[in-house]
Amino acid sequence: MTAGLEVHGLDVVYNNAVTALSGVSMKVEPGQFVAVLGANGAGKTTLVRSITGLLFVHGGALREGAISFKGEKINPDGVGGAVQKGICQVPEGRMIFPRLTVEENLMCGAARRKRGPEVDRDMERTFEIFPQLADRRKQNAGFLSGGEQQMLAVGRALMGAPTLIICDELSLGLAPLIVKDLFELLTRLNREEGLSVLVIEQNARLALENSDYAYVLETGKVVIEGSSAELRADPMVQELYLGGAGDAKDAYTSIVARYRGGAA
């Protein structure tokens, strides 16, 4: 048992029919920055759902395996259990509350904590980290740009005073510059405050540059794991995950962002 997150031999099946994960084991040590890579349908999101207890919402069930955090078992069907233990998630596709204001959204992130000076201080700190959000405190979150919404989602997770933050597809649909900033922020929080980070990413290059350790999922199994520097030198990872196609797409999005004067 480690003090961090430990996932052991996870078997997940959706609707009693589709196997999404088979025998996945992984670890996030305290203060570690871990990346999980994989193509579409590899089971990355299912892994996050199992950790945060959202499996049953999507018709999934844990057949085998156990998840523990800080040595305590997490009930995979108990939504909120993970949050109580200090695991906060930045969900895929941001999922902010569009009709609440920025401030209210952030307050939602602190729902499990008692309102008091500590929460107020965290709120101010979040606004320091994301000055763009501070300008729009009272605006409806739905009116923010994609990048700002993602910042809000990260800020909301930070308001839960997490010891482990899980970011699912942080780079989805965002300009590379913003993604780079968000990753730099996560790295900084990880280095300076010892926050454990688990990122689920399709952009392998970015994830491997920022993380300490990485797992590669493929059709529900861990096919490669190792330190990120090791994985970057692995010819298989280079061939399948660091190839040219992804980069070309990134470059395209960055052009679009720049020349439309978009969020960047």
Added chain:
Amino acid sequence: MSGKYRTAYKQDMALVKTAPQRWVAGAVALIAVAAPFIFEIDWTPPLGFPWATWFTAINLSLVAIVGAAAFNLLLGYTHQVSVAHAAFLMLGTMTAAYFGSVMGLSVWVVIPISMVAGAVVGAIVGLPALRFRGLYLLIATFGVHFFAFLAFKKFNVRYFGFVPMRFDPPTIPSWLHWLPFVNPDDNGEFLIKGNFRFYWLLLIAASLSILFMVNIIRSREGRAFMAVAEHDVSAALIGINVTKTKLLAFAVSSAFVSLTGVLGSYYVRARGEDSFPFSVVLFYAIMIIVGGLGSMKGAVLGSLFFYMAPVFFDWARADFPIIKEIQFLQDFQNETNLAIFGILIIVVLVLRPSGIAGIWTSIRDYAAKWPFSR
């Protein structure tokens, strides 16, 4: 001209012609043997230079050396403009995947099978070369590429489903376990896995292939290749069988390209749909043009350069003080790498058509003629 003249036919035929050549060959062999041990040293170079990544790049270039030399044999020596290069890489990959991964044969059986398959298919693909020349041949072989690509995709889905093809690490047969550094694991097997172990397999394969091709070039067949390249009608007039020569060039070249496919697949451990786009052919062209057309030395230097330079570029982009501030380079990582190679090709073709190998030759001549160099 280096000022040294050969006076007997036998001298002209020798593999190593002069004493300095012997020294250079010795030095290259020494570096080749020492390199993996140097890379094994656990050391963090200044400014975060990716040491381990460079070892991977060297292994990848050892794989590419075989293919580049074979491409050079066809394009540089025989002047047959074929772009079916990636098609034969795919053929090699498919034979490795079928006989190695699906049927479970050993890599030592897979290699000869794939080379024979490459030679046979190569001779068939070479048939248009008997009728076409230059651009027309290029178009004909272009078709071969897309035919192979379609077959490759179908093959992948048929035998591996919608995931990339997988290759298990090769093993050394038990009767060879007396070799130095070969210490079998608990199962009594010795897996060739990881950069250090693969380096030796790839080094031996690359050296033997290069030696074989150099021997072809300095023999009767090689001279026939060059005669056909210069003028096929005159070649026929002096009694060279042009049909046979062209098909032989295609067969030998394709056999070695197929071998490259096998070696690359086993080293990378996985090959998917995106592994062999048409640009692979251009990459090999970059290697032999920058290295030096019509020179085996050029193929070797060119492929080393092609794989090692991007590691250097990437490092400069990520960690080098001034360069890392340039946003443009950050946004277009692969594109700038390719652009640099593109510019290099133009520079090489305009200023020094003989490539890196030619630079080496002129330095050598300068030294040989000193103090009368100019």
